[in-house]
Amino acid sequence: MPLDYCHPTAPHKKLRLPxxxxxxxxxxxxxxxxxxxxxxxxxxxxxxxxAGYSKDGKTIYIDRHMPRSFRYRGRExxxxxxxxxxxEVEKTLIDRLxxxxxxxxxxxxxxxxAAVRAAGVTWRDYDRFMQKYVKRMGDERLTRVPADLxxxxxxxxxxxxxxxxxxxxxxxxxxxxxIGTERVRDAAAHxxxxxxxxxxxxxx
Numbered sequence: 001m002p003l004d005y006c007h008p009t010a011p012h013k014k015l016r017l018p019x020x021x022x023x024x025x026x027x028x029x030x031x032x033x034x035x036x037x038x039x040x041x042x043x044x045x046x047x048x049x050x051a052g053y054s055k056d057g058k059t060i061y062i063d064r065h066m067p068r069s070f071r072y073r074g075r076e077x078x079x080x081x082x083x084x085x086x087x088e089v090e091k092t093l094i095d096r097l098x099x100x101x102x103x104x105x106x107x108x109x110x111x112x113x114a115a116v117r118a119a120g121v122t123w124r125d126y127d128r129f130m131q132k133y134v135k136r137m138g139d140e141r142l143t144r145v146p147a148d149l150x151x152x153x154x155x156x157x158x159x160x161x162x163x164x165x166x167x168x169x170x171x172x173x174x175x176x177x178x179i180g181t182e183r184v185r186d187a188a189a190h191x192x193x194x195x196x197x198x199x200x201x202x203x204x
Contacts, residue, residue: 023118024118024119024120027114027115027118028115028118028119031081031082031085031115031118032081034084034085034088034089035080035081035084035085037088038060038084038088039058039059040058040059040060041059041060041062041080041084042059042060042061042062042146043061043062043063043064043066044064044144045061045063045064045144045145045146045149046063046064046065046135046141046142046143046144046145047061047062047063047064047135047145047146047149048135048136048139048142048145048154049134049135049136049154050062050063050066050083050130050133050134050135051063051066051083051084051086051087052087052149052150052153053087053088053090053091053149053150054146054148054149054150055148055149055150056148057091057092057095057150059146059148060083060084060087060088061087061146061149062080062083062084063133063135064144065133065135065141066079066083066130066133067079067133068080070129072121072125072126075120077119077121077126079126079129079130081115082112082115082116082126083112085108085111085112085115086108086109086111086112087108089104089107089108089111089112090104090105090107090108090153091104091150093107093108094152100156101152101153101156102156105153
């Protein structure tokens with residue numbers, strides 16, 4: 001049934017509203033529904049890459065230094081709801097569908113992007129604001145990390161990032177002295193096979 005009707009079960013009268021407005025309205029309602037279902041939100045810790053979740057999925061973590069909102073074209077935009085959406089979608093895809101983190105992360109990012117745009121905010125401006133508060137793995141500001149934080153996403157992300165950096169080094173001919181390009185290439189191939197194997201196991 002089309003979503004631009006005023007009644008969810010009996011489409012007796014079509015709304016006189018532009019389709020983009022109805023789509024944004026439905027996305028906003030869907031976002032609110034996801035946020036309401038989040039069991040517990042914790043903002044008292046340091047979290048790599050702004051947000052994460054506990055191993056059991058019952059707690060969504062948002063970095064304690066991340067502002068709850070930002071000013072955009074005269075409006076106050078709540079950022080927590082977008083982060084919660086991303087983490088809930090990602091964790092659900094990993095736990096329920098057994099997807100690899102990198103696949104689940106891509107889908108969750110697309111959902112986050114759609115929600116941000118539905119709120120009338122450009123992804124570029126939103127992402128630029130968020131990047132100011134990102135703490136990467138190894139950041140000295142990560143002093144208060146929750147004991148039950150699920151670290152698997154960070155391990156998978158590290159594997160992918162390491163693979164990219166290794167291949168870039170090979171392509172540019174910048175490898176450590178005494179090791180040689182072939183050894184780095186072989187190591188990169190081994191890591192690539194490892195990442196691909198884990199990813200394939202997550203697919204139906």
